Amino acid sequence: MFFKPVKSICKLQLFRLRIASLFFFLHYDARHGIGAHRPASQRITAMMKQMLIAAMLAASAAGAAQGEEHAPGHSTHWTYSGKTGAPHWGDLQPDYATCKLGREQSPINIRGAVKADLPPIGFQYVDRPADVVNTGHTVQVNVPDGGAISLATGQYAFVQLHFHTPSEERINGKAYPLVAHLVHRNAAGKLAAIAVLFKEGKANPVLKRVFPAMPAGVNAPKPLPGGLNVADLLPADRGYYAFVGSLTTPPCSEDVQWRVLKQPVELSRAQLAAFKRLYPMNARPLQPLNARTIQASR
Numbered sequence: 001m002f003f004k005p006v007k008s009i010c011k012l013q014l015f016r017l018r019i020a021s022l023f024f025f026l027h028y029d030a031r032h033g034i035g036a037h038r039p040a041s042q043r044i045t046a047m048m049k050q051m052l053i054a055a056m057l058a059a060s061a062a063g064a065a066q067g068e069e070h071a072p073g074h075s076t077h078w079t080y081s082g083k084t085g086a087p088h089w090g091d092l093q094p095d096y097a098t099c100k101l102g103r104e105q106s107p108i109n110i111r112g113a114v115k116a117d118l119p120p121i122g123f124q125y126v127d128r129p130a131d132v133v134n135t136g137h138t139v140q141v142n143v144p145d146g147g148a149i150s151l152a153t154g155q156y157a158f159v160q161l162h163f164h165t166p167s168e169e170r171i172n173g174k175a176y177p178l179v180a181h182l183v184h185r186n187a188a189g190k191l192a193a194i195a196v197l198f199k200e201g202k203a204n205p206v207l208k209r210v211f212p213a214m215p216a217g218v219n220a221p222k223p224l225p226g227g228l229n230v231a232d233l234l235p236a237d238r239g240y241y242a243f244v245g246s247l248t249t250p251p252c253s254e255d256v257q258w259r260v261l262k263q264p265v266e267l268s269r270a271q272l273a274a275f276k277r278l279y280p281m282n283a284r285p286l287q288p289l290n291a292r293t294i295q296a297s298r
């Protein structure tokens with residue numbers, strides 16, 4: 001599960017954006033020519049502009065190298081592999097410590113679930129305008145006022161949904177090719193997440209609209225034509241597994257109500273390939289169950 005406040009943008013992403021915008025200006029100059037056909041005064045202005053850009057670029061690179069990551073209001077860059085990969089998240093900055101110290105972390109392997117008389121999840125999603133954003137870690141769909149769910153623990157408003165490949169959660173050891181995490185928050189700020197698993201099969205009508213709307217640029221939301229009713233992503237059977245867990249990305253905060261729907265929905269091989277071209281692997285490894293129990297609806 002991925003949960004990112006709108007203002008949170010890690011330094012590396014910011015750096016990439018700066019570089020991208022600088023290259024845009026350079027490219028603009030190249031296309032419009034700093035050539036000999038232009039008057040000398042214009043050539044000098046253009047040269048000064050390029051020198052200024054070069055200086056900004058150098059300053060920007062120095063800032064990133066010196067680890068501005070810990071500047072207030074910015075989160076540390078993290079990844080799914082390498083030196084900032086999942087095994088290191090807990091050490092990247094103090095408020096990520098739960099990633100290594102937490103005892104109720106997600107994702108988990110769902111096995112040995114105890115059957116229980118659990119109430120059905122009350123899904124109250126509505127048609128709303130939506131936008132799609134490439135967060136740098138996943139594809140996310142924001143649906144403001146997109147409805148709510150009701151659980152035994154209360155009512156939670158829908159916030160956003162996003163995808164992981166392969167599925168972070170496993171059922172008896174089996175991973176699915178993709179999962180959607182539907183993130184909700186209650187009035188007290190507590191989170192509830194619904195996981196919808198995808199298996200390979202027919203093309204998924206929602207993904208058919210969402211994936212092509214995905215902007216290549218990071219943190220540049222793009223409207224989803226036609227908006228979205230999140231219910232269109234749900235399987236017909238809403239039986240589920242229930243347990244408590246955490247965000248599956250830094251800061252790995254706990255006390256999240258997880259509901260994993262048992263019945264997968266389908267996506268085509270081409271749709272999976274389209275997502276993997278952007279994010280070949282964005283799943284946190286399995287975490288220990290520790291003292292938790294997993295319940296399953298009958």
Ligand SMILES: [Zn+2]
Nearest residue numbers: 001002181248
């Ligand atoms: Zn997630």
